[in-house]
Amino acid sequence: MIEKIAQIRLQAFREFEEAKSLQEAEAARNKYLGRKGAIADLFRHMPGIPPEERPEAGEALNRLRAELEVVAETAREKFAQKKEAPQIDTTLPGRMPHLGALHPLTIVTRQIIDIFRQMGFAVASGPEIETVYYNFDALNTPPWHPSRDESATLYLPNGFVLRTETSPVQIRVMEAMQPPVRIIAPGRVYRRDRPDATHSPMFHQVEGLYVDEGVTMADLKGTLVAFYRTLFGEQTAVRFRPHFFPFTEPSAEVDITCLFCAGKGCRICKEAGWIEMGGSGMVDPNVLDGVGYDSEKYTGWACGLGIERVAMFLYGIDNIRSLYDGDVRFLRQFI
């Protein structure tokens, strides 16, 4: 009996193996596993074999049936697949939702806010339509200063001014609270500049202000070094260059290592190795006194930088207008 089972096993395997179509496979299945198939036949002959051989033979027969069922199913699947052909072309594109994106200026503003917030700064804001007092007078801008000119600054017919920098927020914050003050103020500002590749009559700035007892120019430099290294990378150096701003004294322009040539000198930095990022300085005592702070007791620093400039450097954008014209071919690059 055992021999017989082994023989049928070999024969069945060969037949399933050689089956060339679903029909042949089905025929093989009937021949061996069908109700009148070879295995059923062997089971029928079981009572005829000696009782001591029966357990072994029964076990072998069961094992063979299980094996053949798997083989038969595999064979059927093999041919069924070939026949039912519509397979998935997985290289077809997926069904996409619309992909939105934040504007690069928003992305950069958030990065800047994030860095300053980690350094302990709060975020403040103020109106874009300002009074002459907040935009100029309180910031110690002399009456003759050219920035007050109608050729430089946009005014409303009622004498209000479109803020020319985010600095008025400094005044509003200091009027509202006592030192220590550590804030940044991002926002839109306006200048009477004709639009061209590098100028826009509206752009974005971030203002920084820190007033407390014992704040020094070294604190200013340290903060800006930490900020620019985080934003542009550890290799970034910061240089202070003397300048004049009405609301700070001493004042400094802030340069950083040129991002394009790493300070070696190139077209972008006009061979200087440095690029200008913004203004800064120690808050003028007149400004502090004007908001009721004791300028003998408290000192502070202020800084400002242009967000467009940062975005243009970070992404290699060469025309400021492409930031504002809503061209989706531009916007989709920031997905």
Next chain:
Amino acid sequence: MLISYSWLKDFVDLPIGPEETADLLTMLGLEAESMTRYRGGLDKVVVGRVVECLPIEGSETLKRTRVHVGSEVLPIVCGAPNVREGMIVAAALPGAILPDGTKIKIAKMLGHESRGMLVSEAEIGMSPDAAGVLEGDPDWPLGMSFEKLAISEDTIFDVEVTPNRPDFLSHVGVARDLATKLRLPLREPGISVEQIEAPTSQRIRVVLEDARSCPRYGARFVEGVTIKPSPFSYRLRLSRCGLRPISNIVDITNYVMLELGHPLHAFDYALLKGAEIRVRCARSGETFITLDGKVHSLRSGTLLICDARRGVAIAGVMGGQNSEIAPTTRDVLIECAYFDPVSIRRTSKFLGINSDSSRRFERGVNPNGVPQVIDRAAALMAQFSGGKVYRGIVDEYPEPIEPTPIAFRPSRARALVGVDIPDKAMEEILAGLGCQVENNEEAWVVSAPTFRPDLSREVDLIEEVIRLHGYDEIPAAITSKVPLRAWRDPLRELAERCADVLAGLGFLEVQSVSMGKADPRTDPPGIPQGVAIANPVTDDMTHLQGTLRGNLVRAASANWQRGDRTLRLFEMARTFHEGTSDDPRTWEELSLAGILSGTVYPVGWTDPPKPSGFFESKGVLDALCQKISLDNYEIFCYDNISEDSLRGGLKAGGEILGEFGIWNRKEMATCEIDAEVAYFELSVDRLARHVQTKRKFIPPPRFPGATRDIAVVVDGGLAAGELQTAIQRLGGENLKRVELFDLYLGEQVGAGRKSLAFRLEFFRAERTMTAEEVEESVERIVAGLKEEYQAVRR
């Protein structure tokens, strides 16, 4: 401001070259924006004298000249307007190569041989002057190569002078900072005027009628000048520094101005009436012709320099045509005055004249520099014009301006800048800049020179100390005393959340210039004009935007034209609004707007494109409201204006938070978009008042609930929203959720009727609901709907 490197070297022995000097100037706060190099001379360009200069027939400009170049006389054809017989010129000989690569060859022009070329200063790279051929000095040896003439090479720095530094508008002023920085002595121009016995006061009387606007007026008289070109080296410096040489007398006033920073004026004495200078305010409407030939109508307050009868110069701004130096001038009156900066600024602005003179007076020249400046000019005039200088200055200076003493604490300086600068270094710096320092241990008294009007307080001096000590010496502090406090800013957080949600819903963020001009001919309806700007930059930026939709539609239109027609754009920015009659103040708020057009999904291969419409935009708005946890909000529509032109809004707590709607194809046609466009615009400021700041967790039901679907047929005009509210009310507290899942209009329900199918979810928090309880609720709802709306259950 153009600053000459070689000129600086007249006053300080710079041990560094032009590049290093430029860097040093930049680090002193005088940013050198560019540098221009000029050469001293060129090989094969020689000194010549024009011995003959004749016109060429058939040409209006060309002349044939014969030029004596020492060894020979060359025929040269020349087209320069200024070439004349007897002139000393630069002749480029055949074989010479000019800096621009031009090779000089023997040529024939209109039949005349030309054996060389008379060149301008620009053509041989000596200065930017290309107006005519170079005019040399009479004493130059003919035939000498320009390479051997002692004409200095030079580098000109174009520096950006900040408005607080009038002294930087002069070479001596710039040299002073360099000398202090380099710890070298400053050598101011030596002045010794040879004077004759006759006193100046014999020829001129000065009357100050307005000593507030003109605190000081100095005059000198030079007799018997000969008007001619000034020496070449002086002319060269002027043209390299951007001023056109005119004649010796005028050139000297300009030269001294560039050297010492103080503008001067020279009058033709013969044209002044009554030997008198009277400084007074102009009468309103008085007319005056400036030396550029322009007629000005003055206003009262304009300071006018007059002779005994009439105005002869607008003080500090520009001289008059009636008294200007001419080739015939014999006697010269030199004016050197100090005018009040405010007065000059007003006049210059009123007249629209920004002259080299007004620019300096506006910022403040040195009132106490008058004698030095006028003597320098007089000495040069005597030297270059052969004039005789009368003795003394007629100097009206009723109330001398003294430097104000400033208390200065070196310890405060160190504390403010965070650099340990020794007392001695501070003292040297301040002294180098011209300050008088009284060093009394801790409290110093410093008198700043009157040429530095920007130094009036201790902090101004501290800046000088650190500026000259070097900003590079300021260390970067690596620790900081951070107050242990953190801030939340709910409005900013909400704004960021809104932007994130919309970006997540497939919108691209736009940032536009917040100024524009609404135009009803090209805008869709409902675009307000915003707030007018008094002095707009351009004609299309006359207003601050009253809505964000204007810019979004313009962006959409441009994209549509380019073929990008599935658009989801949003912007968040301030919008600006005129006040009302009750409160006329203009106001602004943070707004958020979006527009949608095109298809529901980006066009793909799986499904046919489905146009995005009203319900997509309502869905987006709904999603946004949910994602920002807006409390009890309602999206509503006004009665339909037409089927495809819907207007509605968003409200919460009785407050309208914004609007939304659809512009149909016709409305979009003006924007050149052939599709309907959905829009919404919300006030973020107002949204902020209605967002839940605290969310409370509600545990999910512990016991199984039950779901039932009901479909009811109602009148076609009944709003689904109303029905849903009624179901919610009728269902009682166990009905936790009602969701519309089918809408059917068709034959099976009859004309003018519609079928709405809702999924109802019931559960109780404390136990499993029985089937009877659920059925009871459903029946109550159905009965209620029947009673209230004649709804029939399907």
